[in-house]
Amino acid sequence: MASNTAPPSNYQNASPSAEPDSLRSFPKKQSGGPDDVFTSLPVSETAERAVLSCMLKSQREKISDAQETLTPDFFYIPAHRKIYETLSALFDEFGKVDLITLTEELERKKILEEVGGRADVAALLDDVPTTAFFDHYASILKDKFILRRIIDTCTNCVQDAYGTQGSRKDEDKAGATVTELLDTIEKNVLAIRDAANKEKGNRTIHDHVMKVIDSIAEMHGKGDGLTGISSGLRDLDKITNGLQRSEMMVIAARPSMGKTSLVMNILENITMHADNPMPAAFFSLEMSAEQIVQRLLCSRARIDMQKLRSGFLSKPQLRQLMTVAQTISKSPLYIDDTPALTIMELRAKARRLHDEHGIKIIAIDYLQLCKSPGAGRQESRQVEIAEISSGIKALAKELDIPIIVLAQLNRAPDARGGGKPKLSDLRESGAIEQDADFVGLLVREEYYAEDEEERQSSAGRAVLHVAKQRNGPTGEVPMTFRKEMMRFENAAEGEYEV
Numbered sequence: 001m002a003s004n005t006a007p008p009s010n011y012q013n014a015s016p017s018a019e020p021d022s023l024r025s026f027p028k029k030q031s032g033g034p035d036d037v038f039t040s041l042p043v044s045e046t047a048e049r050a051v052l053s054c055m056l057k058s059q060r061e062k063i064s065d066a067q068e069t070l071t072p073d074f075f076y077i078p079a080h081r082k083i084y085e086t087l088s089a090l091f092d093e094f095g096k097v098d099l100i101t102l103t104e105e106l107e108r109k110k111i112l113e114e115v116g117g118r119a120d121v122a123a124l125l126d127d128v129p130t131t132a133f134f135d136h137y138a139s140i141l142k143d144k145f146i147l148r149r150i151i152d153t154c155t156n157c158v159q160d161a162y163g164t165q166g167s168r169k170d171e172d173k174a175g176a177t178v179t180e181l182l183d184t185i186e187k188n189v190l191a192i193r194d195a196a197n198k199e200k201g202n203r204t205i206h207d208h209v210m211k212v213i214d215s216i217a218e219m220h221g222k223g224d225g226l227t228g229i230s231s232g233l234r235d236l237d238k239i240t241n242g243l244q245r246s247e248m249m250v251i252a253a254r255p256s257m258g259k260t261s262l263v264m265n266i267l268e269n270i271t272m273h274a275d276n277p278m279p280a281a282f283f284s285l286e287m288s289a290e291q292i293v294q295r296l297l298c299s300r301a302r303i304d305m306q307k308l309r310s311g312f313l314s315k316p317q318l319r320q321l322m323t324v325a326q327t328i329s330k331s332p333l334y335i336d337d338t339p340a341l342t343i344m345e346l347r348a349k350a351r352r353l354h355d356e357h358g359i360k361i362i363a364i365d366y367l368q369l370c371k372s373p374g375a376g377r378q379e380s381r382q383v384e385i386a387e388i389s390s391g392i393k394a395l396a397k398e399l400d401i402p403i404i405v406l407a408q409l410n411r412a413p414d415a416r417g418g419g420k421p422k423l424s425d426l427r428e429s430g431a432i433e434q435d436a437d438f439v440g441l442l443v444r445e446e447y448y449a450e451d452e453e454e455r456q457s458s459a460g461r462a463v464l465h466v467a468k469q470r471n472g473p474t475g476e477v478p479m480t481f482r483k484e485m486m487r488f489e490n491a492a493e494g495e496y497e498v
Contacts, residue, residue, distance in 0.1 A: 232269025386431035
């Protein structure tokens, strides 16, 4: 089937004033060849008409299929795009549509002549003898659409690259501008696939309502009351209903409180769940991947970290360690320990992991170690942190997955009785508090014990103070911290099995 065939005669004979703007912008061949304006970009006029013909011939089945797989932008020819939109709207409203109804609606909207008139619309019924090849026609439209998006995106990239080169004033600013441009280009290129599969920005309220209804039905079907991903910690799941998609979750604490251990335990529970392991990514800006794996091994095998480091492990413990090592090595956990990542680099890596491995959750340790590409140009560290925080929130929304971000608190809790932290203790920027959907402040009682007796009585007690939750209640999440294993568990429970 030819991909660039001549349009119907009414397109070529139309006066310039009646010609759609999107076609008028492409110069026609002086030779008056049959494919004139349609050689400018990849388009299959035949396939577009074939899809519309199938939709008219088998409306209930093919219109539904088209609505699931195609968008109006798949149709390059404006007349075909308008016919497709009208067909879909009529089907949504009445559950059926025929040639007469379609023609009358086009006339009512005063666009019948723009799409070729009654004769051209009626001719759609004769374009294909059978609807059996609908999927093939639709795939042609999709391929042409992708090619057009590639051309458009790459053209814009070239123009932006030349513009960036011409605007350089000094080396530091140029480097930051190029980094930002690279992030934008990668985002736009990766967005081509999303645009070919679904149009997120053009969904109607009906689409959003149905999505919420589906999630409610799924929640009731599961019977566990969770609308998000289970953290594996009972009391945390109870207050959050699971880790929610597109949310930025901040877990903040003073140094040595166990922030990294807590987030690693959550990722362990998610990626090594016996029934439903989910892929996850961990960006460690503070510790090496080997140190992270050491913690995972000790936590999962319930082995004393000090004994592991000193080499004093019994044979049963070594066997347990080897068994756990096999489990961890097969888990869908991806660790990136690149130091001093910029927010642009982090977002690029996250998009790639999401695209290639379908990760369901990301954790970042920790926010204040992340860099802004324009750090040298920022007025203050607060402005830089605000840029990083908003970038992470935008990434969570873009990928539609939860992102857990660890953050440091300032010294204020140390001067406060009992060391209970507050939202205002978040270090270096109030933007973190503003951008986050969830803020949990971690504290261990023994850290602030005044004597040995109090330290022993409070050993292992930990509380995650939920100071902010945009879509849920605040409160306290009690946990047990087994320091020797670097492991958080449900409070008042012994061995916790995933």
